[in-house]
Amino acid sequence: MKLVPGPLPPIPTGAGMDRLPLPLPFSPDLLWRYPLSFPLHHQQPPSSPLMDYKSQLPSSLASDPRIWSRDDVISFLRWSEREFDLQPFDMDMFQMNGKAISLLTRTDLSERAPGSGDVLHNVLQLLIREANNMQRVLPSSPVTPTSRHPYPLSPHSHPPTPNWSLLQNTNEAFHPHAAQIAAHIMAQSNSVTLSPAPSVDSQAGGSPQHAENNAPPHLFTHSIFGGSSGGSNGSGSNQSDSDEDYSDKMGQNMSPPNTPSAYSLMHPNIPHFAPRSPKEVKREFFPNESPEPNTNGRLLWDFLQQLLNDPSQRYTNYIAWKNHETGVFKIVDPAGLAKLWGIQKNHLSMNYDKMSRALRYYYRVNILRKVQGERHCYQFLRNPTELKNIKNISLLRQQMSPTRPSPMTHQVAPQQQQQHPQVKPEPVQLKQESPAHSEPIKPEPIESEINVHSNIPAHSVSVHSNMNMHNNTRVYEDKPTDLSMEGPTDLSISSNHVNIVCSPDTPNLREPMNYYMKDDEK
DNA sequence: GACCCGGAAGGACA
């Protein structure tokens, strides 16, 4: 199944967002998502790729596809063939006006244009969305079906602003890479759904490298991410939602890039984007042709994985592995990381308090746990591959059900515990068990169970396999594990875990799980 | 005050 861009979320354009000469440390995936000209150091006003893209539509076409005539539809299709390197369309299948084609579902389009339906759908929905936005954002203006640059700012809270005017006025120039821009538009609009399975690459400790991302990420610049982290407003404090405030804080407090490539992002001579081939662009519209599931950073854990697994380790000022093999990581810059996450999700008011709440939801599904004793230190409990293969968190419930023992329920071998002197049982965390679940159970053969029911390598469960064990008694109960807050909340499961002392160097924190090692490293 | 925890309500999205 392909992941396709969803409804286009707000575009996080805000005052100041595009003027900070500070790069955000983003994984190549993120850069990939925003691959086009994000002028960090614009000598001229930032250009909006949204408008650039639309400017590449045939001049005869209105911005709103719903008002296209049949000929317009044909014109659009021809244009799409060229721009996106698509197979020639059977125009007989598109004998319809714009209203009709706009009503076609993705499936409909795919049936009419096998292999290209997603692209068409994406582009059409983009155009429709933007046309709608124009009506909403600029209510005083006509529907502006012929407006060439009707891109609004984020409806999150960005009514027309000076930036909006700026955007409207600065993108008349022809952009030779309309397809890229199109992809970028959608990437910008939905920062997570266009990417080509970054974590599929990044998983297994790998780096999120994409064939279509041949150009070094630092060749790209970001206007949407014109600022970076380092906000001092994290951690539960109510931060200003204003972009001005946001970017100011970013500018003042951002941790400096710690790698040459990160610094290179700041270089004013960096080209605005690296042109990519139509095939590369096409891949953006077929973001999930990877055989593996794809979360594209849409999920928090995946986002963190991407940052952590950046091949250049450019984000270690924000988040870094403390022990890659065990999945222990530390959030170096909580506020900054929260900002990155907020940008990723278009929630610019994100702070560490909120983000950490999301992280805590992962406790109950045993995706994550807190490393006791060290601030901002967490541990992934599940192999990214497994997480990706779990269609949604609810499936973790199945894995954790009594009839399908969770990986967390496996007893750790004594020798394994001994191998990890810093992994110690958490004190006073065991909840009183119900009799029904307190019967001692035999240690289960880890390998068979894990291999049958999950993708976690057998060895990988050792670290948390004693989480729910107490004196050889499995204390696992069928606790709610979904992220919803329904039902009783019993965190004893996630609380019964071992603690990992997240010392600065964690010299002894090597565990046999090797979640995050590449397969060929194992 | 920062961090951490988890309940509750609700939103965006598929």
Next chain:
DNA sequence: TTGTCCTTCCGGGT
């Protein structure tokens, strides 16, 4: 319409 995955807010604890 429903479930997922947060986001937001909050009170409380360390």
